[in-house]
Amino acid sequence: MTDRPARPAAGPTPTSAHPALRTPICELFGVRYPIVQTGMGFVSGPRLVAATAEAGGLGILAGATLDLPDLAAAITEIRRNTTRPFGVNVRADAADAAQRIDLLIGENVRVASFALAPKPELIARLRDAGVRVVPSVGARRHAEKVAAWGADAVIVQGGEGGGHTGAVPTSLLLPQVADAVDIPVIGAGGFFDGRGLVAALAYGAAGVAMGTRFLLTSDSTVSPQVLRRYLDAGLDGTVVTRALDGVPQRVLRTDFIDRLERAGPARRLVRSVRSAARFRRLTGTSWRHLLAEGRAMRRNRELTWGQVLLAANTPMLLRAAMVDGRADLGVMATGQVTGLIDDLPSCAELIDRIVAEASAVLDGLQEGRADGDR
Structure with a gap:
């Protein structure tokens, strides 16, 4: 395994999160913490989604790689393992998108996420049914478009993110989008710990979305040999x-x-x-x-x-x-952040750690400000 920088000690998990960690998306999604697990194809299955939800974050099921019957079965399996809210990723351009939306509405799924912007009429239909609509974007103009169409929140992924991605880094894209729209913005691309969560809040985001960090947990169903390739990168x-x-x-x-x-x-x-x-x-x-x-x-x-x-x-x-564990013949989408990850905590351990780190950083900043006022 390659050498990694030491993680700073965050102290014990707080009995309650810092008040700044109660952001608009906590109320919007009905979750405890402003942390989202993204809908990664062939990765974000029922086990990972339920574990994230139980830990206080928003888990998003990768629905785009499931056919309609399997999607229905996956939602049922999640419900067997958690009563907390979760989301489902849908391809807006899928030929059976209308049937998938019917399923989400009928199952009272809390959040519908989209990699491609859904049309205004689709957003309106979901919102009328009480489903929160959260597209993912990689540019300010796309965020402005979906906000004008009625999206409830938007995930903004910078160039550090995995899978389809743009060239603008998160540190530049996130504040630009946060200044441009009046709906909650969720930062993605390069986040893996509590320091990143605090940084995202400072940029104007209401939380963070992470893919690679949740892929690299003990609740992930990805094979050990593939996980090792990620950890060694x-x-x-x-x-x-x-x-x-x-x-x-x-x-x-x-x-x-x-x-x-x-x-x-x-x-x-x-x-x-x-x-x-x-x-x-x-x-x-x-x-x-x-x-x-x-x-x-x-x-x-x-x-x-x-x-x-x-x-x-x-x-x-x-x-x-x-799925097949063929690291030699397959493609492994990943964010650059894989180079900073060297462990496989459970989702509960990961989210508790992020909240503890973020709370410790926020407390430290507050104490430093108080010292400076003396």
């Missing part, structure tokens, strides 16, 4: 690549990714067509359904058909690593 162990679907994605740097980047466009397209066929067989999805989703992706994300075919690669490659 340094701060230089990730790469932003366009080789998967033509859109920048941050993943762990591996020999497989290096080979994929060296491959020509024609070879990548052949691989993508094969992956699309495997994905169709695995999920039972018809070619007609895949083509309908492809047309939606072209329309909503302004992709070429070549990029749509490349996008067919991603679910199968993510699944190979996250």
